[in-house]
Amino acid sequence: MRRSFVELYSHSLTVSANTTMDLRESITNQNDVAFSIANHILSNHSGNNNIVFSPLSLHVVLSIIAAASKGPTRDQILSFLRSKSTDNLNSSVSHLVTIVLADATPAGGPRLSFANGAWVDHSLSLNPSFKQLVNNDYKAVLASVDFQTKAVEVSKEVNSWAEKETNGLIKEVLPAESVDGSTRLIFANAIYFKGAWAEKFDAQMSKDHDFHLLDGNSVKAPFMVSKKKQVISAFDGFKVLRLPYKKGEDKRLFSMYVVLPDAIDGVSALLEKVSSERGFLERKLPYQAVSVGDFRIPKFKISFGLEASNVLKELGVVLPFKDGDLTEMVDSFVSQNLYVSSIYHKSFVEVNEEGTEAAAASAVTMACGCARFPTKIDFVADHPFLFLIREDLSGSVLFIGQVLNPLAN
Known part of the structure; x- marks a missing residue:
């Protein structure tokens, strides 16, 4: 007998994480965090303007930072995301990407695109286990680049990637001068949705x-x-x-x-x-x-952007931006000095008689230092x-x- 989507989803999460995971509880936790972030953004960063953001996009970025870190930094992110372990986070993201966010147009549903990308300085070598995680669970495209002499070119490459993945709606997820010679890694994701009523x-x-x-x-x-x-x-x-x-x-x-x-x-x-x-x-x-x-x-029609790292710091997620602990990411003593410098997020949505078109992109830059x-x-x-x-x-x-x-x- 053909099992339901939720049964298949729950089963696949259980198998990949080798533990019993309640899908509904995981999603509820994720959404509670999303509304907490939304409340903070609307109260402190909206400036009495229309806003839109993708909590799912930010969730993926924080999950990859958690996977790259250890010690107090990892614990702080897990606590904020209300997750028990990075295995649960990675497994959840993997199945969201492969099942929930798979393009539905072949089946006659909404057009969906969810893509991840990582740009790593050529002086660094990714830890094999982290590279496998990025490839397999996050389905990320990896690129070796030269930040030290070609930071501007890399920034343009990331922006072009985000624009392509969001069907031209997000043109500059990375602001001008946000990438320089001290940058060592950029992890970005982009989500695009277009559905007819x-x-x-x-x-x-x-x-x-x-x-x-x-x-x-x-x-x-x-x-x-x-x-x-x-x-x-x-x-x-x-x-x-x-x-x-x-x-x-x-x-x-x-x-x-x-x-x-x-x-x-x-x-x-x-x-x-x-x-x-x-x-x-x-x-x-x-x-x-x-x-x-x-x-x-x-x-x-709404277009909105913010530096999400400021929001996260205000909500208590501070260690990734100073102490780093991103030692699970690269095979190098330099990992001791890696920290998250910024997280940028941009979103767009349009609602009309036909339906909805929406997109978002996030980019995290990591620097050395009834x-x-x-x-x-x-x-x-x-x-x-x-x-x-x-x-x-x-x-x-x-x-x-x-x-x-x-x-x-």
Whole structure:
């Protein structure tokens, strides 16, 4: 008998890690960390702007740093990611890459691309076990480069790689002058997603309506509308909408969720609630289609970037950026002096009547030295809200963001 995706996924994790691993618990931990990071970014780094980022992309970067380190540095990363061991992290990432994030277009589903790359200075030799891990579990492309005399050229090569892997949406994951002669290794990943709605919106029905801003003003923005039943759950203070993407022949289910506070200025308090309770949002996701009264969702396009290393330091992950302990990475005494200098992250998302196109890229540089279901419900996203793109069968969250003004890019 053919086993379900979750059974196969759980079995493969168990076999590769040689231990019993609860897939749901692992994903829940990953998502709890994601919302904690999101809450911090939105509270301290958004500047009252629209944002989008890929927690999955950052999770992979931190996992590879954990695998490269030992001692207190490794322990600190594992504690932050709420993982018991690097084996669990590596096994989880491996199966996310090979199963959850495999391209779905051959089966008629969303277009997906998740790629990892490592650029290593030619003066260093990767530890064989670490090289095997990067090749096999992270499916990374490895390149030997000359940072000491060609740092600018390497930076351009990494940026070109990220642009290609994200279908041209992320053009410069590495800022100018972020790579120099002291750089010894860059690890980067890129994720691209493009999905069509299972039920597309009629573009001819889209109309301009008021979108209320946090400062009390409003703007006229184009809204998508529908009279068809929608998958919505309503709770005290907020509502959650599920917009499924067209499904392929495999078992994966991708959806966008819009988390809408009742209050115009309620997005910050809502995210605080989501990030403070373990598995909070998982318990609030809607599964029942209901008839709608007034239903409006704004079109939007967001491009956002940040130096994620600053965010991680503020959240308590400090040792990789000073003490290093990255001794599991290379066969050289130089490994004693390796440390993470920066982690850069850029994301893009566009939502319209056809569906969603989204991308993100991260690059780390290492240097030496209960619901109610009414018969009819309104869902009018005419004020700031949260959104996420999720693979529903595994529960993995690919992107998280907030829309404060749909006209601002």
